[in-house]
Amino acid sequence: MKFTKMHGLGNDYVYIETFHQPEPSDPSLLARTISDRHFGVGSDGLILIMPSRQADARMRMFNADGSEGEMCGNGVRCVAKYLHDHGIARKERVTVETGRGVLSLDLKIDQGEAKLVRVDMGTPILRAAEIPTLLPGDPPIDAPLQVDGQTFAVTAVSMGNPHAIIFVEDSAAFPLERLGPLIENHPMFPRRVNLHVVDVFGPEEVRMRTWERGSGITLACGTGACAVCVAGVLTGRTSRRILAHLPGGDLQLEWPEPSESVFMTGPATEVFSGEWPAG
Numbered sequence: 156m157k158f159t160k161m162h163g164l165g166n167d168y169v170y171i172e173t174f175h176q177p178e179p180s181d182p183s184l185l186a187r188t189i190s191d192r193h194f195g196v197g198s199d200g201l202i203l204i205m206p207s208r209q210a211d212a213r214m215r216m217f218n219a220d221g222s223e224g225e226m227c228g229n230g231v232r233c234v235a236k237y238l239h240d241h242g243i244a245r246k247e248r249v250t251v252e253t254g255r256g257v258l259s260l261d262l263k264i265d266q267g268e269a270k271l272v273r274v275d276m277g278t279p280i281l282r283a284a285e286i287p288t289l290l291p292g293d294p295p296i297d298a299p300l301q302v303d304g305q306t307f308a309v310t311a312v313s314m315g316n317p318h319a320i321i322f323v324e325d326s327a328a329f330p331l332e333r334l335g336p337l338i339e340n341h342p343m344f345p346r347r348v349n350l351h352v353v354d355v356f357g358p359e360e361v362r363m364r365t366w367e368r369g370s371g372i373t374l375a376c377g378t379g380a381c382a383v384c385v386a387g388v389l390t391g392r393t394s395r396r397i398l399a400h401l402p403g404g405d406l407q408l409e410w411p412e413p414s415e416s417v418f419m420t421g422p423a424t425e426v427f428s429g430e431w432p433a434g
């Protein structure tokens with residue numbers, strides 16, 4: 156089975172395209188084996204690029220633990236790049252069907268290759284029941300969450316997948332490795348959650364670190380950066396257009412109006428291709 160390794164700001168996935176080969180029989184199991192950084196290719200998960208009746212392609216994403224996520228912001232930029240660069244949809248605007256509907260992506264082409272992608276990520280979901288979270292508030296804004304004897308102020312936002320945002324003084328000092336799994340699996344988040352700790356440098360600039368549901372610490376999270384942009388506006392900490400510094404690099408986020416889409420702009424990079432022995 157042919158695969159391509161790609162990343163968005165170091166958030167790396169193994170991509171398997173099923174336009175020209177059969178779908179893997181058990182993508183959840185394949186995600187677990189192929190993502191292993193010692194015994195597999197090594198990645199934050201697996202992404203399938205599949206034919207779609209509604210869009211140029213359909214994306215399915217699986218975390219490193221084999222669980223399926225509804226959306227992946229860094230992943231969908233790479234899918235758009237793959238569609239363009241590999242000749243499946245050689246256009247400057249492509250559409251991708253995801254777990255949160257059909258998204259539209261604009262590609263910046265340089266010497267025949269897509270380098271930068273701007274994505275219409277759709278409107279954020281702010282109803283607590285649909286995020287889903289049992290935290291107080293609709294949406295929960297700086298709601299108290301007790302973890303390990305401490306209380307954190309948490310804002311919850313869904314971009315199709317669930318996110319919890321905690322604003323802190325110094326995200327670099329936050330014990331993400333220890334508290335990440337406790338918050339991911341907290342009873343307040345019935346479908347688990349992606350956690351982001353954020354320090355605000357100014358109304359238009361933040362720094363963030365992420366613990367991802369199903370994959371642990373990653374170098375970047377696209378849907379998470381969108382959720383941080385929304386949480387910054389909801390809590391009055393940032394303006395509607397921000398630059399987010401993530402461990403793997405920078406993303407630009409924009410949420411023009413409360414009822415409108417969030418837009419994310421960032422790079423997409425292909426690393427190498429190979430063949431995996433079994434599907």
Ligand SMILES: N[C@@H](CCC[C@H](N)C(=O)O)C(=O)O
Nearest residue numbers: 224227228229316376377378
């Ligand atoms: N890295 C992604 C998000 C991947 C899915 C997430 N771990 C989940 O389970 O919701 C991104 O760039 O958005």
